[in-house]
Amino acid sequence: MIEVLYFAWVRERVGRPRERVETSAATVAGLVEELRARGEGHAAAFADTAALRVALDQDLAEFDAPLAGVREVAFFPPMTGG
Amino acid sequence: MIEVLYFAWVRERVGRPRERVETSAATVAGLVEELRARGEGHAAAFADTAALRVALDQDLAEFDAPLAGVREVAFFPPMTGG
Amino acid sequence: MHVRVQAEPFDFGAECGAFAAGRCDAGAVVSFAGIVRDRRGGGLEAMEIEHYPGMTERAIAGIAAEAVRRWSLADVLVIHRHGRLPPGEVIMMVATAAAHRAAAFAAAEFLMDYLKSRAPFWKKEIAADGAAWVAARDEDEAALSRW
Amino acid sequence: MHVRVQAEPFDFGAECGAFAAGRCDAGAVVSFAGIVRDRRGGGLEAMEIEHYPGMTERAIAGIAAEAVRRWSLADVLVIHRHGRLPPGEVIMMVATAAAHRAAAFAAAEFLMDYLKSRAPFWKKEIAADGAAWVAARDEDEAALSRW
Numbered sequence: 001m002i003e004v005l006y007f008a009w010v011r012e013r014v015g016r017p018r019e020r021v022e023t024s025a026a027t028v029a030g031l032v033e034e035l036r037a038r039g040e041g042h043a044a045a046f047a048d049t050a051a052l053r054v055a056l057d058q059d060l061a062e063f064d065a066p067l068a069g070v071r072e073v074a075f076f077p078p079m080t081g082g
Numbered sequence: 083m084i085e086v087l088y089f090a091w092v093r094e095r096v097g098r099p100r101e102r103v104e105t106s107a108a109t110v111a112g113l114v115e116e117l118r119a120r121g122e123g124h125a126a127a128f129a130d131t132a133a134l135r136v137a138l139d140q141d142l143a144e145f146d147a148p149l150a151g152v153r154e155v156a157f158f159p160p161m162t163g164g
Numbered sequence: 165m166h167v168r169v170q171a172e173p174f175d176f177g178a179e180c181g182a183f184a185a186g187r188c189d190a191g192a193v194v195s196f197a198g199i200v201r202d203r204r205g206g207g208l209e210a211m212e213i214e215h216y217p218g219m220t221e222r223a224i225a226g227i228a229a230e231a232v233r234r235w236s237l238a239d240v241l242v243i244h245r246h247g248r249l250p251p252g253e254v255i256m257m258v259a260t261a262a263a264h265r266a267a268a269f270a271a272a273e274f275l276m277d278y279l280k281s282r283a284p285f286w287k288k289e290i291a292a293d294g295a296a297w298v299a300a301r302d303e304d305e306a307a308l309s310r311w
Numbered sequence: 312m313h314v315r316v317q318a319e320p321f322d323f324g325a326e327c328g329a330f331a332a333g334r335c336d337a338g339a340v341v342s343f344a345g346i347v348r349d350r351r352g353g354g355l356e357a358m359e360i361e362h363y364p365g366m367t368e369r370a371i372a373g374i375a376a377e378a379v380r381r382w383s384l385a386d387v388l389v390i391h392r393h394g395r396l397p398p399g400e401v402i403m404m405v406a407t408a409a410a411h412r413a414a415a416f417a418a419a420e421f422l423m424d425y426l427k428s429r430a431p432f433w434k435k436e437i438a439a440d441g442a443a444w445v446a447a448r449d450e451d452e453a454a455l456s457r458w
Contacts, residue, residue, distance in 0.1 A: 008214055008286035009297050058219035060282070074216060074284075078300035081215075081244065081285030082198050082256060082276055082412070090361055090433035091444050140366035142429070156363060156431075160447035163362075163391065163432030164265070164345050164403060164423055177328015184323050184344045188398045191348035194341070194419075196412065197331045201338035251335045265343065265423055266454075272341075273416050307413075 002067070004035070006045065007076035010052065013045035028054050028063045031073065045075070053078055084149070086117070088127070089158035092134065095127035110136050110145045113155065127157070135160055165232060165240045167224045169215065171247040176254045183241055183259045190238035190261035192268040196276055198255045208251050209290045215246040216284035227278040231260070234274070234311075235267040242275065244285065277307045312379060312387045314371045316362065318394040323401045330388055330406045337385035337408035339415040343423055345402045355398050356437045362393040363431035374425040378407070381421070381458075382414040389422065391432065424454045 005018045025031040029049075036046045046052070054061050055074040067073070087100045107113040111131075118128045128134070136143050137156040149155070168174075176197050184193045202208040228240050237260055244256040258275045262268040287298040315321075323344050331340045349355040375387050384407055391403040405422045409415040434445040 005216070007216055007284065008288070011214075055216070055219060055284070058216070058222050074219070076216070076284065077286060077297065078305070079281055079284055080287045080298045080300050081283040082280035087363070089363055089431065090435070093361075137363070137366060137431070140363070140369050156366070158363070158431065159433065159444065160452070161428055161431055162434045162445045162447050163430040164427035175328065176331050177324045177326075179324075180327040180342065180344075181322065181324015184346060184401060186399045187346050188349045191346050193344040193346065195327065195343075196416075197327075197340040198412070199331060199334050199338050199340065201410065202335045252333045254331060263348065265345070265420075266450075269343075269416065269420050269423075273412075276412055276416075303413075 002031070002070060003072045004031075005072065005074040007074065009077055010045045010075050013041050015041045023067070025067055027067060028056070028061065028065050028073065031067060032063065051077060084113070084152060085154045086113075087154065087156040089156065091159055092127045092157050095123050097123045105149070107149055109149060110138070110143065110147050110155065113149060114145065133159060165225075165228050166242070167221060167228060168243045169220050169224065170243070170245055173245070173253065174243055174257075176257055179241065179243065179257060180259065183239065183261065187238065187261055189263075190268075191263055192265040193259060193261045194265070194268040194272040195257060195259040196272050197257045200249050200251045200253045200255055202251045203289075204291070207291045207293070209292060210251075211249045211255065212288040212290055212295075213246045213249065213255065214286045214288070215244075219284050220244070223283045224279065227275060227282065230278075231271045231275050235262060235271045237262050237267065237271055240271070240275070242279070244279070244283070246285065248290075274311055277304070277311065280304045281308060312372075312375050313389070314368060314375060315390045316367050316371065317390070317392055320392070320400065321390055321404075323404055326388065326390065326404060327406065330386065330408065334385065334408055336410075337415075338410055339412040340406060340408045341412070341415040341419040342404060342406040343419055344404045347396050347398045347400045347402055349398045350436075351438070354438045354440070356439060357398075358396045358402065359435040359437055359442070360393045360396065360402065361433045361435070362391075366431050367391070367393075370430045371426065374422060374429060377425075378418045378421050382409060382418045384409050384414065384418055387418070387422070389426070391426070391430070393432065395437075421458055424451070424458065427451045428455060
């Protein structure tokens with residue numbers, strides 16, 4: 001089980017801030033494929049992964065990163081702090 | 083008559099903060115020659131003009147600048163503000 | 165090195181004063197404040213700042229540690245708010261102290277460039293006629309390449 | 312644009328707070344404070360700052376006007392003290408406000424570079440074992456060439 005978190009407009013499109021996901025995906029990209037299939041909101045949120053960023057266990061990562069051992073995956077748009 | 087001002091170690095070497103000078107020098111460099119002849123303190127202050135800066139009527143200037151019309155000349159070391 | 169992530173307002177002036185007070189070790193203190201700006205010239209009701217609790221503190225601490233590694237700094241302070249902020253309110257601040265101004269300025273700019281694009285905050289502008297997420301600016305991403 | 316040259320102390324924190332307060336026009340405020348630093352690690356009794364009354368105000372106003380000409384600034388503040396200051400005391404400050412941080416940072420650095428080498432102030436370090444004029448640093452003069 002992986003904890004998947006959503007922020008900003010990704011959260012708004014998915015319709016929830018987090019969910020627990022049972023996955024056998026090997027990489028983030030594989031997980032994204034599975035999440036897209038969950039419904040319209042998910043499909044809209046993940047329509048263009050170039051517009052998204054991902055963090056694995058609270059560190060920024062790439063979409064081809066392996067998921068092995070990861071407990072928390074977060075998806076969000078480019079950050080706009082400061 | 084020109085008002086000549088000295089600051090920092092130039093002032094200390096000359097031994098006074100200002101003096102009125104009667105001069106017919108055409109340029110700052112000419113004035114410096116005259117000032118050097120005023121005594122040991124002046125000579126020490128103007129020993130190396132490369133270490134000095136000059137302002138004419140409160141604007142930075144070069145040593146070859148003309149003195150015509152100038153009322154106030156100031157000599158000082160490179161500035162160390164901020 | 166001090167990092168604070170909070171919903172509560174903070175007093176930018178008081179933080180600057182305390183940060184600079186009684187420093188005999190550092191000749192230069194630089195501070196930056198980011199303020200909720202009404203980009204449309206009226207009509208902005210608030211800026212809503214979302215963040216990723218846990219990762220936020222971790223990311224900021226990492227950025228601050230990198231600044232300390234790169235420059236000789238006597239001290240670093242980062243405060244960043246989240247939640248709903250009215251126009252004119254201070255969103256965040258950084259402050260750096262160093263012996264010379266070049267290091268203090270460079271470290272403050274480095275912190276800001278990285279906090280902008282690498283700390284997990286997202287801004288949403290709330291206006292009477294609707295709300296919109298602030299888009300990341302290309303020049304903010306590009307700014308990282310200079311370090 | 313506010314320029315003050317004074318012997319009296321000023322409250323750096325309060326000045327920063329007032330400068331940033333209620334700005335809806337500018338998203339970015341940068342401030343710099345120059346502090347009397349004991350470079351020898353103890354033994355400094357005071358920094359004596361001499362200036363050229365009249366030319367000082369004129370030079371600073373000219374530098375600030377040039378900053379306003381080069382960058383789109385919502386506001387500029389420069390305060391510089393003269394006289395005898397103990398270690399840890401704030402000698403001077405600049406503050407800039409702009410829509411974006413790049414302009415606020417650049418203008419503050421520009422102001423500092425020019426104030427360092429083009430405003431008529433001279434520092435003398437007073438210690439128990441004697442007094443010495445602070446020499447201008449080559450890198451301060453070199454810093455001007457980047458603008």
